[in-house]
Amino acid sequence: MQEKGLLIVLSGPSGVGKGTVRKELFSQPDTAFEYSVSATTRLPREGERNGIDYFFKTREEFEEMIKHDKLLEYAEFVGNYYGTPVDYVRETLDSGKDVFLEIEVQGASQVRSKFPEGLFIFLAPPSLSELENRIVTRGTETEDLIRSRMRAAREEIEMMELYDYVVENDQVELASERIKAIVVAEHCRRERVQYRYKKMLEVD
Ligand SMILES: Nc1ncnc2c1ncn2[C@@H]1O[C@H](COP(=O)(O)OP(=O)(O)OP(=O)(O)O)[C@@H](O)[C@H]1O
Numbered sequence: 001m002q003e004k005g006l007l008i009v010l011s012g013p014s015g016v017g018k019g020t021v022r023k024e025l026f027s028q029p030d031t032a033f034e035y036s037v038s039a040t041t042r043l044p045r046e047g048e049r050n051g052i053d054y055f056f057k058t059r060e061e062f063e064e065m066i067k068h069d070k071l072l073e074y075a076e077f078v079g080n081y082y083g084t085p086v087d088y089v090r091e092t093l094d095s096g097k098d099v100f101l102e103i104e105v106q107g108a109s110q111v112r113s114k115f116p117e118g119l120f121i122f123l124a125p126p127s128l129s130e131l132e133n134r135i136v137t138r139g140t141e142t143e144d145l146i147r148s149r150m151r152a153a154r155e156e157i158e159m160m161e162l163y164d165y166v167v168e169n170d171q172v173e174l175a176s177e178r179i180k181a182i183v184v185a186e187h188c189r190r191e192r193v194q195y196r197y198k199k200m201l202e203v204d
């Protein structure tokens, strides 16, 4: 039987650098995860493409997806819906490939209850002032939205203890290397456990 892939969830406050670190990870030739593109009702930012950065939906379309159980998880974050299309995740895991989700913390805790065997990594900022600096420098949010995202960040950071690992994003390349090392270690650990059980079953 085909071994299932590993579900890797990267979460953390808005502006910490999840997208930047994910792009760094995926730019490397030895990265073998599949990225799950989320659906959202937020408007595209300059340069964002439908189906690549997000599936951009109207509220009505998104609510239809909720109604028809098309989402593994979803959350309302600072006035917009965000969610993970479930079919892609299940089909890709079933084919034996690892899937990478980049989502906020409410969604990550929903995934935890459905996939407790997933690998949950919290990306943390070096400090709150650096977090604010990153959101401001990105230049995509109004002052009001920056305040809302910073308010949400305080609550999100309190949730970090629920994760398997916390990775500080002080430097993008270092954070990406740390995540890669965690995934490799986790594969080794899980395969060894499965191997032990297979051996035990062979003996019995
Ligand atoms: N290690 C880092 N040092 C300095 N700046 C960084 C670092 N990582 C990311 N940034 C910058 O911080 C800003 C926010 O990064 P990014 O958009 O990747 O965050 P995010 O967590 O994906 O945000 P959101 O959750 O809102 O989508 C960007 O301008 C990015 O270039």
Ligand SMILES: Nc1nc2c(ncn2[C@@H]2O[C@H](COP(=O)(O)O)[C@@H](O)[C@H]2O)c(=O)[nH]1
Pocket (backbone or CB within 6 Å): 012, 013, 014, 018, 038, 039, 042, 073, 074, 075, 077, 082, 083, 084, 102, 103, 104, 105, 106, 107, 108
């Ligand atoms: N619960 C989910 N959160 C998601 C998903 N896709 C992205 N996100 C997170 O939303 C915030 C805001 O994103 P932005 O692109 O508007 O800055 C950020 O923390 C994303 O990681 C998802 O499918 N589910």
